[in-house]
Amino acid sequence: MAENNKSLPKRILTYVLLIALALVILAPFFIGIWTSFLPTMNIAKGDLFSTNLSFDNYVAAFTKTPILRYLANSFVISTLTMVAQLLFCSMSAYAFVFLKFKGRNILFGLFLVTMMLPFEAQIIPNFQTVKFLGMLDNYSVLIVPFLTSAFGTFMLRQSFKQTPAELKEASDIEGLNHFQFYWNVVLPYNKISMITLGAYSFLGAWNQYLWPMLTTFSNNSRVIQNGLRQLQSEETFNDWRMIQASAAIIVIPTIIVLFIGQHYFKSGLNEGAVK
Amino acid sequence: MLKSPTTEEAIEKKQASSKKRSTFKLNANDKYFSLLFLGPSLLILGLFVFYPMIKTFYISMFLTNTLGKTSVFAGFSNYAELLTSPDFLNSLVVTLAYVLGVTFFTLAISLLLANLASKKLPGIGIFRTLYSVTMGVSVSVAAIFWLFIFNPSTGFFAIIANALKLTPINWLTDPSNAMWAVIITTVWMNLGFTFLILLGAIESVPQTLYEAASVEGASPRFQFFKITLPMISPTLFFVSTITIIDAFKSFGLIDLITKGGPTNATNMLVYRIYKDAFYSGNYAQASTEAIILTVIIAAFTLLQFKFLEKKVNY
Numbered sequence: 001m002a003e004n005n006k007s008l009p010k011r012i013l014t015y016v017l018l019i020a021l022a023l024v025i026l027a028p029f030f031i032g033i034w035t036s037f038l039p040t041m042n043i044a045k046g047d048l049f050s051t052n053l054s055f056d057n058y059v060a061a062f063t064k065t066p067i068l069r070y071l072a073n074s075f076v077i078s079t080l081t082m083v084a085q086l087l088f089c090s091m092s093a094y095a096f097v098f099l100k101f102k103g104r105n106i107l108f109g110l111f112l113v114t115m116m117l118p119f120e121a122q123i124i125p126n127f128q129t130v131k132f133l134g135m136l137d138n139y140s141v142l143i144v145p146f147l148t149s150a151f152g153t154f155m156l157r158q159s160f161k162q163t164p165a166e167l168k169e170a171s172d173i174e175g176l177n178h179f180q181f182y183w184n185v186v187l188p189y190n191k192i193s194m195i196t197l198g199a200y201s202f203l204g205a206w207n208q209y210l211w212p213m214l215t216t217f218s219n220n221s222r223v224i225q226n227g228l229r230q231l232q233s234e235e236t237f238n239d240w241r242m243i244q245a246s247a248a249i250i251v252i253p254t255i256i257v258l259f260i261g262q263h264y265f266k267s268g269l270n271e272g273a274v275k
Numbered sequence: 276m277l278k279s280p281t282t283e284e285a286i287e288k289k290q291a292s293s294k295k296r297s298t299f300k301l302n303a304n305d306k307y308f309s310l311l312f313l314g315p316s317l318l319i320l321g322l323f324v325f326y327p328m329i330k331t332f333y334i335s336m337f338l339t340n341t342l343g344k345t346s347v348f349a350g351f352s353n354y355a356e357l358l359t360s361p362d363f364l365n366s367l368v369v370t371l372a373y374v375l376g377v378t379f380f381t382l383a384i385s386l387l388l389a390n391l392a393s394k395k396l397p398g399i400g401i402f403r404t405l406y407s408v409t410m411g412v413s414v415s416v417a418a419i420f421w422l423f424i425f426n427p428s429t430g431f432f433a434i435i436a437n438a439l440k441l442t443p444i445n446w447l448t449d450p451s452n453a454m455w456a457v458i459i460t461t462v463w464m465n466l467g468f469t470f471l472i473l474l475g476a477i478e479s480v481p482q483t484l485y486e487a488a489s490v491e492g493a494s495p496r497f498q499f500f501k502i503t504l505p506m507i508s509p510t511l512f513f514v515s516t517i518t519i520i521d522a523f524k525s526f527g528l529i530d531l532i533t534k535g536g537p538t539n540a541t542n543m544l545v546y547r548i549y550k551d552a553f554y555s556g557n558y559a560q561a562s563t564e565a566i567i568l569t570v571i572i573a574a575f576t577l578l579q580f581k582f583l584e585k586k587v588n589y
Contacts, residue, residue: 011396018391022405025466028420029408031431035423088315095312099305107313112580114324116573120524120545121565124334124552125327128343145323148316178308207413209527210545214553228415229531240423247419254411259404 029251036244057245066219067246070227074206077142077223081205082198084143089152089197090190094182096153097160098168108157114150120210127214141215142223146205152197159193160186206254224250328569334562341556353563362539363547363564369454370543374522376458381465381518382511388466389473390499403474410467414527421460422532450540453533457541460528465521469514476510477503509582516579520572544568 037053061067095101096108119126126145135141163186171181187194212223222230228250232243335353337345357363388406392399409417424431425446436443446456480503488498504511526545529535535542535550542550544564552561 014391014394014396018399018402021388021391022402025406025409025463028417028424028463031424032420088319091312092316095309099309099312101305101309104309107317110325111320114320116576117324117328117569118520118524118572119324120526120548121569121572122324122327122331123548124343124558124561124565125330126323127553129322129327145319148319150320150324153316178305178312182312209414209530210549213530214549225413225415225527228419232419232531240426240429243419244423247416251412251416254413255408258408258411 032244033248036241036248038241057241058249060242061245061249065231065242065246066222067224067227067231067249069219070222070224071250073139073221073227074224077139078202078205080139080143081146082202084147085149085152085201086194086198088148090156090187090194091182092148092153093156093160094178094186096157097163098178098181098186111150111153115154123210123214126211130215136215137217137221139221142205142208142212142221145211146201149201152201155197156190156193159190163189331562331565331569334558335566337559339557339559343556343558345559349559353559354567357560357563357567365539366542366544366547369539369541370523372454373458373461373525373541373543374519376454377461377465377522378515378518380458380462381469382515384462385466385469385473385514386511388470389477390503392470392474393477407467407471409464410471412464412467414464415531417460417464418528418531421456421463425456425532447533448537450537453537453540457525457528457532460532461522461525464528465518469518472510472514473507476507480506513579513582516575516582520575520579523568523571523575 036057037055038050039052039054039056092111096104096111130136130141130145135144167185167189168181171185176184207225208223209225213226213229216222216226219227228243228246231246334343334345336349336351338347338349338353339345392403392406412420423429427433427443427445427447430443430446432446433443444452446452484502484506485498488502493501524545525543526549529541529543529546530549533541535546545568548561548564548568551557551564
């Protein structure tokens, strides 16, 4: 509030600072996207200025590399992971909030313990498990281990606990069973938390790096994160413009999604952090 | 928290008051429903979290052959060996330096951004959106953008240095510079998320506190250090633990930017586990390192839980 009666020079100074910081943060995007439009010659010479800009690098990225396939793989895997986590996390959260059964607290404690164990420390036996199950180099290897998450369960449990008691009482009077109450009342009532978990699990799956690198070897199942690495290692002459173009192709849709979903995401994050 | 009683409290009350009168008719089915609702999650967590964790600990107590089969029981000798190996200690030190650097700069810069963006000025929404933009960047994209900037011959920094007739810095071939390169890239990636959370916290500080301080003639700096910082300290603590935990688990950027080099200068814990297990086939050592990583992460997660407990209670 105090800013409103600030002097003009001070406000200008604030704007200068705001703009300067925005430029620094955005610089890697600008540089990357700008280079992706430059002719190869320029980059090789270390010359960043040219009037000869073109989409050639984008055409090359789409036609000469399997980047579309990588994107499709990532999209399918992230979507399936998200749907599965929404379903299984909400189911287990429901059980922890609305069902009474023996050992409930112990089980919930186990879920909490799970959150303390980093997946990175479990890769050796997990690799052996998926190899034994014949899941290597297949979509399933990137989805099945992440069908549920303790964090998601914990987050939804916190949210489900805030469901008003009147809703439960009304459902009991109506004679709804657990399935109906879960599906028709609890899930719609906790829509915001579900959207937050959806965004979180989608981005989590999308950004996986170590596990897909260990378990997928062909373009049929390789996801975009490892695909970019693959392109980079294959480019013997370091064709930066095409790699930059690929990076731009990947980052632009995510940023658009993020801008659209930001409102939800922000309220969800703060709910999770401050509640 | 003076809202109407929530469902769980209501159920508990009901069950406490009417143990015998089975007015709560859903209870009879609870056992089957709970099995149905929890079954899938328990199966997945059991197979992909609990089993591998126990197995990893088990392997860490043995010597293994190159196929990963356990041979001789070794007790804690793997741990003793690792914790006295200069190579592993180097990895620990390097990881700690990275975690400290990433956490400090992520928090300091995000705090600056959040404080600026919390000012009520026309058009501030645009800056809020721009500052959170790195949330949409994945490891591989961040690595590609920054690798080009750091590139010693054709990179952006090199071009600037050449234009200014300075000697370009060897970002990726000099050990301490390589560490900075990785830290800078990680901090840049972290900014969007941390900024958003801190902005939310700063916005929820009651305006009356600032108004009162302004009346008293307190400077903006004073207000920031004596009102904003103390009021958001729980959130600051929360994001620090998240940042620390994530930094300890870093792998993608290391693999893409430095591959642990030069001369092990960025050979951090998870990268080491990966190399030891999947390159050298030294499963016992990799498992021991994995358990050490787990202990570190678990300690910081516990700290975070403590915070959540406190926040929930007040």
